[in-house]
Amino acid sequence: MTTMPLVPVEAAPPCDSRACVLETRGLTKSFGGLVAVNAVSLRFLERQTHAIIGPNGAGKSTLVNLLTAHLPPSGGRILCRNTDITGLPAHRMTGLGIGRSYQKTNLFPSFTCFENCRLAAQTRLPTSMRFFRPAARYREINRHAEAALDLCGLSARRDRVAGTMSYGEQRQLEIGMVLASGPEILVLDEPLAGMGREESERMVALLRGLAPHFTIILIEHDMDAVFSLAEVLTVMVNGTLLETGPVEQVRASVAVRDAYLGDGAEAY
Amino acid sequence: MTSIPRPVAMLLIALVVLLALFPSCGGLVFPAKHAFLMQKLAGIMILAMMAMSLDLLVGVTGLVSLGHAAFFGLGGYALAILSPEYEAANIWIVLPAALAIVAAAALLVGFLSIRTSGIYFIMVTLAFGQMGYYLFNDSRAAGGSDGLSIMETPAIEIAGRTLLKLADSDSFYYLVLALFVGTYALLRMVLNSPFGQVVRAIGVNENRVRGLGFDPVRYKLAAFTLGCTLAGLAGFLAAAQYGFVNPTMLSWHHSGEALMMVILGGMGTLFGPAIGAFVFELARFGFESTTDHWQLLMGGLVVTIVLVLPRGLAGLLLDLARRGGKQP
Amino acid sequence: MSVWFILIQVLNGIQYGLLLFLVASGLTLIFGLMGIINLAHGSFYMLGAYLAYWLTGATGSFALAIVLAIPLAAVVGLVLEAGLLRTLYRRSHLDQVLLTYGLILIFNEGQRLLWGGDVHSVAIPELLTGSVRLTETLSYPVYRLWVSLVCLALAGAMYLVIQRTRFGMLIRAGACDRDMVAALGIDVKLLFAAVFAAGTVLAAVSGAIAAPLSSVGPGMGDTVLILCFVVVVIGGVGNIKGTFFGALLIGLADTFGKVLIPDLASFMVYAVMAAVLLWKPRGLFA
Numbered sequence: 001m002t003t004m005p006l007v008p009v010e011a012a013p014p015c016d017s018r019a020c021v022l023e024t025r026g027l028t029k030s031f032g033g034l035v036a037v038n039a040v041s042l043r044f045l046e047r048q049t050h051a052i053i054g055p056n057g058a059g060k061s062t063l064v065n066l067l068t069a070h071l072p073p074s075g076g077r078i079l080c081r082n083t084d085i086t087g088l089p090a091h092r093m094t095g096l097g098i099g100r101s102y103q104k105t106n107l108f109p110s111f112t113c114f115e116n117c118r119l120a121a122q123t124r125l126p127t128s129m130r131f132f133r134p135a136a137r138y139r140e141i142n143r144h145a146e147a148a149l150d151l152c153g154l155s156a157r158r159d160r161v162a163g164t165m166s167y168g169e170q171r172q173l174e175i176g177m178v179l180a181s182g183p184e185i186l187v188l189d190e191p192l193a194g195m196g197r198e199e200s201e202r203m204v205a206l207l208r209g210l211a212p213h214f215t216i217i218l219i220e221h222d223m224d225a226v227f228s229l230a231e232v233l234t235v236m237v238n239g240t241l242l243e244t245g246p247v248e249q250v251r252a253s254v255a256v257r258d259a260y261l262g263d264g265a266e267a268y
Numbered sequence: 269m270t271s272i273p274r275p276v277a278m279l280l281i282a283l284v285v286l287l288a289l290f291p292s293c294g295g296l297v298f299p300a301k302h303a304f305l306m307q308k309l310a311g312i313m314i315l316a317m318m319a320m321s322l323d324l325l326v327g328v329t330g331l332v333s334l335g336h337a338a339f340f341g342l343g344g345y346a347l348a349i350l351s352p353e354y355e356a357a358n359i360w361i362v363l364p365a366a367l368a369i370v371a372a373a374a375l376l377v378g379f380l381s382i383r384t385s386g387i388y389f390i391m392v393t394l395a396f397g398q399m400g401y402y403l404f405n406d407s408r409a410a411g412g413s414d415g416l417s418i419m420e421t422p423a424i425e426i427a428g429r430t431l432l433k434l435a436d437s438d439s440f441y442y443l444v445l446a447l448f449v450g451t452y453a454l455l456r457m458v459l460n461s462p463f464g465q466v467v468r469a470i471g472v473n474e475n476r477v478r479g480l481g482f483d484p485v486r487y488k489l490a491a492f493t494l495g496c497t498l499a500g501l502a503g504f505l506a507a508a509q510y511g512f513v514n515p516t517m518l519s520w521h522h523s524g525e526a527l528m529m530v531i532l533g534g535m536g537t538l539f540g541p542a543i544g545a546f547v548f549e550l551a552r553f554g555f556e557s558t559t560d561h562w563q564l565l566m567g568g569l570v571v572t573i574v575l576v577l578p579r580g581l582a583g584l585l586l587d588l589a590r591r592g593g594k595q596p
Numbered sequence: 597m598s599v600w601f602i603l604i605q606v607l608n609g610i611q612y613g614l615l616l617f618l619v620a621s622g623l624t625l626i627f628g629l630m631g632i633i634n635l636a637h638g639s640f641y642m643l644g645a646y647l648a649y650w651l652t653g654a655t656g657s658f659a660l661a662i663v664l665a666i667p668l669a670a671v672v673g674l675v676l677e678a679g680l681l682r683t684l685y686r687r688s689h690l691d692q693v694l695l696t697y698g699l700i701l702i703f704n705e706g707q708r709l710l711w712g713g714d715v716h717s718v719a720i721p722e723l724l725t726g727s728v729r730l731t732e733t734l735s736y737p738v739y740r741l742w743v744s745l746v747c748l749a750l751a752g753a754m755y756l757v758i759q760r761t762r763f764g765m766l767i768r769a770g771a772c773d774r775d776m777v778a779a780l781g782i783d784v785k786l787l788f789a790a791v792f793a794a795g796t797v798l799a800a801v802s803g804a805i806a807a808p809l810s811s812v813g814p815g816m817g818d819t820v821l822i823l824c825f826v827v828v829v830i831g832g833v834g835n836i837k838g839t840f841f842g843a844l845l846i847g848l849a850d851t852f853g854k855v856l857i858p859d860l861a862s863f864m865v866y867a868v869m870a871a872v873l874l875w876k877p878r879g880l881f882a
Contacts, residue, residue: 094481108472123481128462135462383877391825402862524697567701574695
């Protein structure tokens with residue numbers, strides 16, 4: 001890969017006084033000869049919605065998998081609140097307050113909605129190596145699960161078996177599960193993928209409600225949604241950062257227009 | 269765990285009540301064969317305990333183990349080796365000791381096998397199971413392929429007074445029944461606990477569980493150890509019942525049969541594998557008494573079950589109950 | 597313990613390892629290509645041994661027995677593949693384990709029906725009865741050397757087929773990516789059937805040529821099956837090279853185990869497996 005980032009990687013502007021909760025420094029991932037993510041340095045601030053866009057194959061999903069330790073990086077570092085978390089196993093991310101949703105619906109289809117959320121909420125316990133008291137009698141956990149169902153708008157579906165719900169509802173539940181684990185940082189991998197217009201609108205409303213309370217890292221193709229939700233926008237092309245900054249600034253950038261948003265913007 | 273529909277629960281309770289009444293009333297129905305049938309039923313309940321414990325691994329956690337019999341046999345051998353030669357062993361000492369031995373072995377084998385997954389796990393558990401088999405088969409101290417006899421079956425004592433002699437067939441039958449029901453209750457409790465939620469989820473989608481923030485390896489290891497230890501308890505009882513142990517208790521054919529009971533009964537349901545054990549053993553009993561070549565029929569039965577009843581008898585029962593429940 | 601004695605054990609170990617390789621290679625190829633775990637693979641080994649016993653008795657010639665056993669084993673493989681295993685390709689490993697376990701029961705009982713429960717022996721063909729004298733007291737049987745050579749020749753032939761022919765290329769491609777072979781527009785059914793039959797024949801031939809070395813009796817398939825699993829675990833599933841070295845390692849471990857610590861002989865093999873699992877859980881050559 002010869003393309004160099006057009007914007008210097010250290011250029012994330014210190015225009016914001018909010019604390020940086022997650023940061024990547026020169027993060028790189030290669031699969032054999034293919035460099036999927038190339039020296040990406042980004043800073044994600046507290047309670048900021050940070051959207052990452054780019055054409056298919058730009059490395060967005062790989063970046064998500066790196067941020068959530070689902071893949072080990074080939075180079076570079078990841079810092080969470082200034083602590084190096086590079087190389088920690090995936091199951092440690094929840095404890096660090098990083099929750100993620102998946103691009104392809106990834107829940108437990110034989111569990112009810114509530115059980116799905118309760119399982120996620122159980123990560124709040126120091127350990128789930130508890131064999132005797134029924135899970136139903138852990139009040140605190142159940143309360144968090146109910147609250148998450150409420151937040152994602154599925155209270156009415158509490159006892160439905162997840163696999164029997166509509167696609168849009170399963171996507172909502174996916175968000176509910178992330179919330180139930182009590183994260184501070186939400187890494188959402190294309191939450192709107194495959195949704196109809198109505199379902200999308202419901203999901204955007206849901207995310208807008210969450211935005212003031214969480215750091216959200218949003219991978220999304222739907223530009224309307226991105227522009228209505230994000231404060232900061234990062235554009236990736238071929239595994240590198242093309243541009244990153246406040247939404248309006250990036251939107252106005254000539255490079256981005258030419259490379260990506262241009263005429264084809266509607267297509268995304 | 270989704271609760272069991274009422275008609276199925278009633279059926280199960282009725283079956284347990286029948287089992288409980290058998291020692292006192294069975295003689296009226298089968299006067300000639302009462303003692304034999306009681307022994308047979310106790311034996312089947314022991315196998316049902318083994319099948320339920322295997323269900324925790326296979327049906328719930330998704331760990332397809334072909335080495336389960338090794339832990340069953342180890343429980344039996346532990347009793348045989350720990351029993352004093354000329355007096356009845358005190359169960360308060362030998363049972364915990366036997367279970368501790370089995371648990372330690374399960375922890376070790378589990379630690380090594382759980383590093384692998386899928387087809388590797390199947391092959392590795394099979395291989396470790398055979399390792400146990402050969403360990404006892406080749407070792408002169410453990411009686412080689414002839415096995416060991418237990419001269420005096422253990423007794424339950426409290427403060428020097430013998431409460432229960434396992435050699436007494438009625439006492440033994442009730443003890444087995446109590447432990448059989450107890451095993452079910454214990455596993456049901458564990459499945460409803462936070463731990464149970466995690467292992468159930470691992471059985472469905474291990475990667476997602478990791479993504480949620482649980483380390484699947486630890487939970488799988490704990491489930492493996494618990495399941496194997498319960499199999500050890502069943503083996504302990506089997507050794508006490510027959511008064512001897514031999515390496516075939518550990519053989520992989522025995523593991524295969526336990527797996528068969530789980531599938532026949534319906535995996536992941538806990539009560540299914542128990543039913544499976546009864547049906548499997550009764551089928552074998554029926555085949556054995558009709559033909560010398562009963563294995564042929566058994567093999568045919570197994571192949572048929574896999575092809576036509578993938579969810580087992582429990583699946584059938586649950587479907588019937590649900591359909592019945594919708595009509596009124 | 598003299599150098600010659602150790603040499604003899606090494607030769608025995610290699611010979612046993614090569615036999616295991618022939619059986620295990622079929623197992624691992626079938627898994628690599630079709631995703632099927634076949635517990636009944638050991639039964640094919642037993643089938644080969646019984647065919648050798650039966651046909652040698654019927655024809656009076658061990659060589660003829662082997663020649664006749666090959667097409668018979670191939671037919672058994674083809675019938676099983678078409679009749680039963682084909683339904684399993686898309687099903688879980690658990691179903692495969694159970695169905696092929698059921699097959700073992702049927703095979704074992706079929707063997708008892710056809711040949712009874714007795715243990716038989718097969719005479720070493722006259723041409724190969726001699727032994728090579730090593731020292732005044734030690735000698736090595738020619739037949740064992742011949743078995744090793746046959747196994748090596750078959751392994752070499754397998755290598756050539758897999759590396760040099762279109763058929764082999766498809767097997768390699770399929771082991772890497774099962775769906776790709778289907779996408780190439782090849783008759784996958786035919787390919788699977790051919791590989792399954794080839795695996796069956798390899799196992800049966802191993803059983804046949806091993807028959808004069810050991811007794812032919814019930815349950816002989818089990819031991820081999822489980823050792824083959826150990827070999828495959830050590831070498832890595834679907835990995836022919838790994839299977840080859842894994843088989844030699846296990847053959848040597850088993851042989852030396854029996855000589856050095858007879859009380860725990862069978863234990864050795866599993867200890868080796870445990871060590872490999874600790875070190876490289878996905879196999880030595882993964």
